[in-house]
Amino acid sequence: MNKVRIGLVGKPNVGKSTFFSAATLAKVDIANYPFCTIEPNVGVAFVAARLPCPCKDLRAKLEAEGRLEPVADDDAREGSLCEPRTGSCVGHRRLVPCFLVDIAGLVPGASEGRGRGNAFLADLANCNALIQVVDAAGSTDLEGNPQGLNQTVETARSRVNEEIEFLGLELDAWIAGLLNDGWVRGVRRVQAEGDKGLTSFIHERLTGLGATLQSVTSAYEAFRSEQTELGSPWDWKESVIASLAVHLRKALFPIHIAANKFDVAPEGVLDGVVANGIIVPCMADVELGLRRAAGAELIAYVPGSNGFSFTDASSLNEAQLKALDHMQERLHSNQGTGVATVLDTVLFDELDHIVVYPVQDEARWTDGDGKILPDAFVVPSAILAKALAYKVHSDLGDGFIRGVDGRSRRVVGSDYELQDGDVLKIHAKS
Numbered sequence: 001m002n003k004v005r006i007g008l009v010g011k012p013n014v015g016k017s018t019f020f021s022a023a024t025l026a027k028v029d030i031a032n033y034p035f036c037t038i039e040p041n042v043g044v045a046f047v048a049a050r051l052p053c054p055c056k057d058l059r060a061k062l063e064a065e066g067r068l069e070p071v072a073d074d075d076a077r078e079g080s081l082c083e084p085r086t087g088s089c090v091g092h093r094r095l096v097p098c099f100l101v102d103i104a105g106l107v108p109g110a111s112e113g114r115g116r117g118n119a120f121l122a123d124l125a126n127c128n129a130l131i132q133v134v135d136a137a138g139s140t141d142l143e144g145n146p147q148g149l150n151q152t153v154e155t156a157r158s159r160v161n162e163e164i165e166f167l168g169l170e171l172d173a174w175i176a177g178l179l180n181d182g183w184v185r186g187v188r189r190v191q192a193e194g195d196k197g198l199t200s201f202i203h204e205r206l207t208g209l210g211a212t213l214q215s216v217t218s219a220y221e222a223f224r225s226e227q228t229e230l231g232s233p234w235d236w237k238e239s240v241i242a243s244l245a246v247h248l249r250k251a252l253f254p255i256h257i258a259a260n261k262f263d264v265a266p267e268g269v270l271d272g273v274v275a276n277g278i279i280v281p282c283m284a285d286v287e288l289g290l291r292r293a294a295g296a297e298l299i300a301y302v303p304g305s306n307g308f309s310f311t312d313a314s315s316l317n318e319a320q321l322k323a324l325d326h327m328q329e330r331l332h333s334n335q336g337t338g339v340a341t342v343l344d345t346v347l348f349d350e351l352d353h354i355v356v357y358p359v360q361d362e363a364r365w366t367d368g369d370g371k372i373l374p375d376a377f378v379v380p381s382a383i384l385a386k387a388l389a390y391k392v393h394s395d396l397g398d399g400f401i402r403g404v405d406g407r408s409r410r411v412v413g414s415d416y417e418l419q420d421g422d423v424l425k426i427h428a429k430s
């Protein structure tokens with residue numbers, strides 16, 4: 001099962017919950033995701049795979065062999081042949097699931113235990129990637145209190161910078177706290193092992209945050225190269241440990257920015273704004289409005305696109321038409337609402353994931369019940385065939401014999417690196 005978790009974080013009133021509702025609006029078979037019913041702030045967002053679903057190639061092959069008629073004009077699925085267990089596929093545009101978490105509780109002093117304190121920080125550490133939703137309109141202060149919509153570009157920009165800095169500082173303080181606790185005793189214990197001992201000590205301290213030794217080592221090296229006279233670690237002042245914490249935070253927590261409320265933001269607000277991650281302009285409430293209108297079959301809208309069409313404009317009243325026209329204009333000028341864009345970019349570029357399709361029958365691309373391409377797995381790029389087998393089922397991993405590439409029909413070994421869009425049959429001892 002797909003387990004990528006993307007966390008939404010930010011000060012109050014920036015639009016986290018609106019973003020979450022919009023992105024998770026599609027009806028999901030909740031039975032496949034039992035823990036979503038336990039945690040109300042966890043939902044499933046569907047993201048379009050970048051490559052066409054392999055059912056496109058399958059259709060082409062069947063048509064060429066004369067075993068299938070070309071797509072009918074009125075085909076509701078626009079040619080898609082697959083039978084997704086979760087998600088959907090229309091016109092070979094395959095939607096794959098990814099978990100979204102609405103993490104409330106970013107308040108000043110979270111690192112000192114205020115608000116939800118450590119629970120909030122633990123929620124962050126549990127995600128594969130974080131998106132900070134910020135108020136690009138500058139219409140709220142740091143506590144989320146409304147400040148009015150007509151902010152100057154300078155005010156809005158400085159509020160955006162303040163928000164980005166604020167989360168960074170809370171994370172820095174948290175990491176520094178974890179390091180400071182028992183630092184002197186800990187670093188003396190590993191002193192004989194030099195830098196290596198020190199980095200593994202830091203790594204051990206931060207494993208709860210999902211730190212890898214590699215990321216800790218590179219952060220430590222960046223820190224070292226910046227300091228002139230370091231001396232022995234047990235003599236380091238708190239300010240030195242604090243600067244180490246900043247390097248570690250940058251390595252461990254890239255924070256991608258959804259610059260929300262872009263529909264009401266002053267022009268140029270993001271010029272010169274920098275973040276430790278990507279920055280994407282967003283309009284979460286426009287996305288929510290469009291998905292609802294699409295759900296009510298008033299419009300045809302594909303999330304991520306920069307326009308929509310009316311299903312039956314004559315059935316709309318004047319207010320609805322006006323609201324939708326306004327949204328259409330926003331969509332065009334912003335090239336989409338940004339909601340699908342930021343999820344796509346974080347999942348496929350920043351996390352470097354791909355979509356692969358395990359099957360049981362390498363010729364027909366079906367599972368044991370004859371379902372066509374039922375599973376689409378979102379996995380790290382270049383995942384090895386054996387590691388994918390383990391994701392399908394532990395027995396399949398334990399008993400792995402070989403794989404067969406569904407397209408070339410070539411046999412591949414356990415160390416075959418999967419590529420985006422691969423169809424793979426896995427043979428295993430049972």
Ligand SMILES: Nc1nc2c(ncn2[C@@H]2O[C@H](COP(=O)(O)OP(=O)(O)O)[C@@H](O)[C@H]2O)c(=O)[nH]1
Pocket residue numbers: 010011012013014015016017018019260261262263264282283284285286
């Ligand atoms: N203009 C505008 N308002 C938005 C947008 N997204 C959310 N809002 C509004 O911002 C307010 C706070 O949204 P909410 O999702 O509750 O924020 P949260 O506290 O971060 O979860 C609500 O009134 C939303 O309607 C947007 O893209 N544009």
Ligand SMILES: [Mg+2]
Pocket residue numbers: 016017018104
């Ligand atoms: Mg909320």
